[in-house]
Amino acid sequence: MNSLQIDFKKSPDGLVPAVVQDVDTGKVLMLGYMNVEALEQTQREGKVTFFSRSKQRLWTKGEESGNYLLVKQIAVDCDQDSLLIKAEPLGPVCHTGADTCWDEKNHREDFLACLEETIAERRLHGDPENSYVARLFGKGINKIAQKVGEEAVELVIESKDHDDGLFLNEAADLLFHYLILLNAKGYNLQDVTNVLRERHKN
Template sequence: MIDIDGVDFAKGGGLVPVVVQDAATLQVLTLAYMDRAALEETVASREATFFSRSRGGRWRKGETSGNRLDVVSIMPDCDADALVLKVRPRGPACHLGSTSCFGAEDAPGLGRLARLEATIAARAAADPATSWTARLLAEGPKRAAQKVGEEGVETALAGAAGPDEELASEAADLLYHLLVLLRARGLPLQAVLDVLDARATAGG
């Protein structure tokens, strides 16, 4: 996961700062610190473990609250004296109950799509009588695909002749129904992003 021996703990007096990001939305969740032992424990357990400067010792995130951070990747910066930890949070990252320690704002930019994907997945277990998302998923991929087709036409018409507000609204409907279709087929949004990444790498 990471070459622990290559991390420069000495520069920070035995600690390195750690930027913690949601692996799906890339939202910055918190800033913490690790000593070598905390990093070793994080690698071994694949759960974020930090060094608390106020407590003077190591603590695993979520030990009390249950809001643990499952580690996806650990990346050092160019000087190997700071880390980026990408995680899958099991609840709010902030002790105040918000998703991020940096304010109550939800995932910004394209991260909003990943948050929407997670919401759609959660709604799959809802009552189809009260949740449009649950109903679409219960009706299967063909129904979701039909809605993508309908919304695609409406988006195209709005793009050709409608005002900006209408185009934005129809495009939002299209993106939502496309994510529902992906969920109905068992495909994550990341599969689409991987295709785009491969095309960009190939120079397409």
């Protein structure tokens, strides 16, 4: 069943390290070890399964907590003695309750991606009395689109002057409201990037 070329014989105990990375954020979530059977079960069931050195048996991450790691891609390193598994985590990964086994928050390092996540969260759970974003979403798509237009005009006006601080602040306002508009329409910045990437190919 294992079509990946792994040299399990390099290790005396037949185990190879398997690094698990979040397929969306790129964060390293945890490190475990796999033998032939663990890798085969991982491929077969689509859930990351390790060989537990403490339990001395196969162990599927999340088998008790329900916080499974759903496999999206498996890669082998150049020496064929370690694995990189890109997965979707269904909850915190570490047994301590942390997002990762290094006690890091599992989010994209890209600030704009983090900002988009904040906008999405405020849209769903924000209190309109305390959140500008939630309040703006409550006014509907017409008001959101209008705000983008207003910010665009203000940026154009500031571009004709020589106050760099005001220009950059207006640019930030426009980008912020543009991200809100994208979310309101069911899209994100990556969707726009994909369009630009396709254009660049032509």
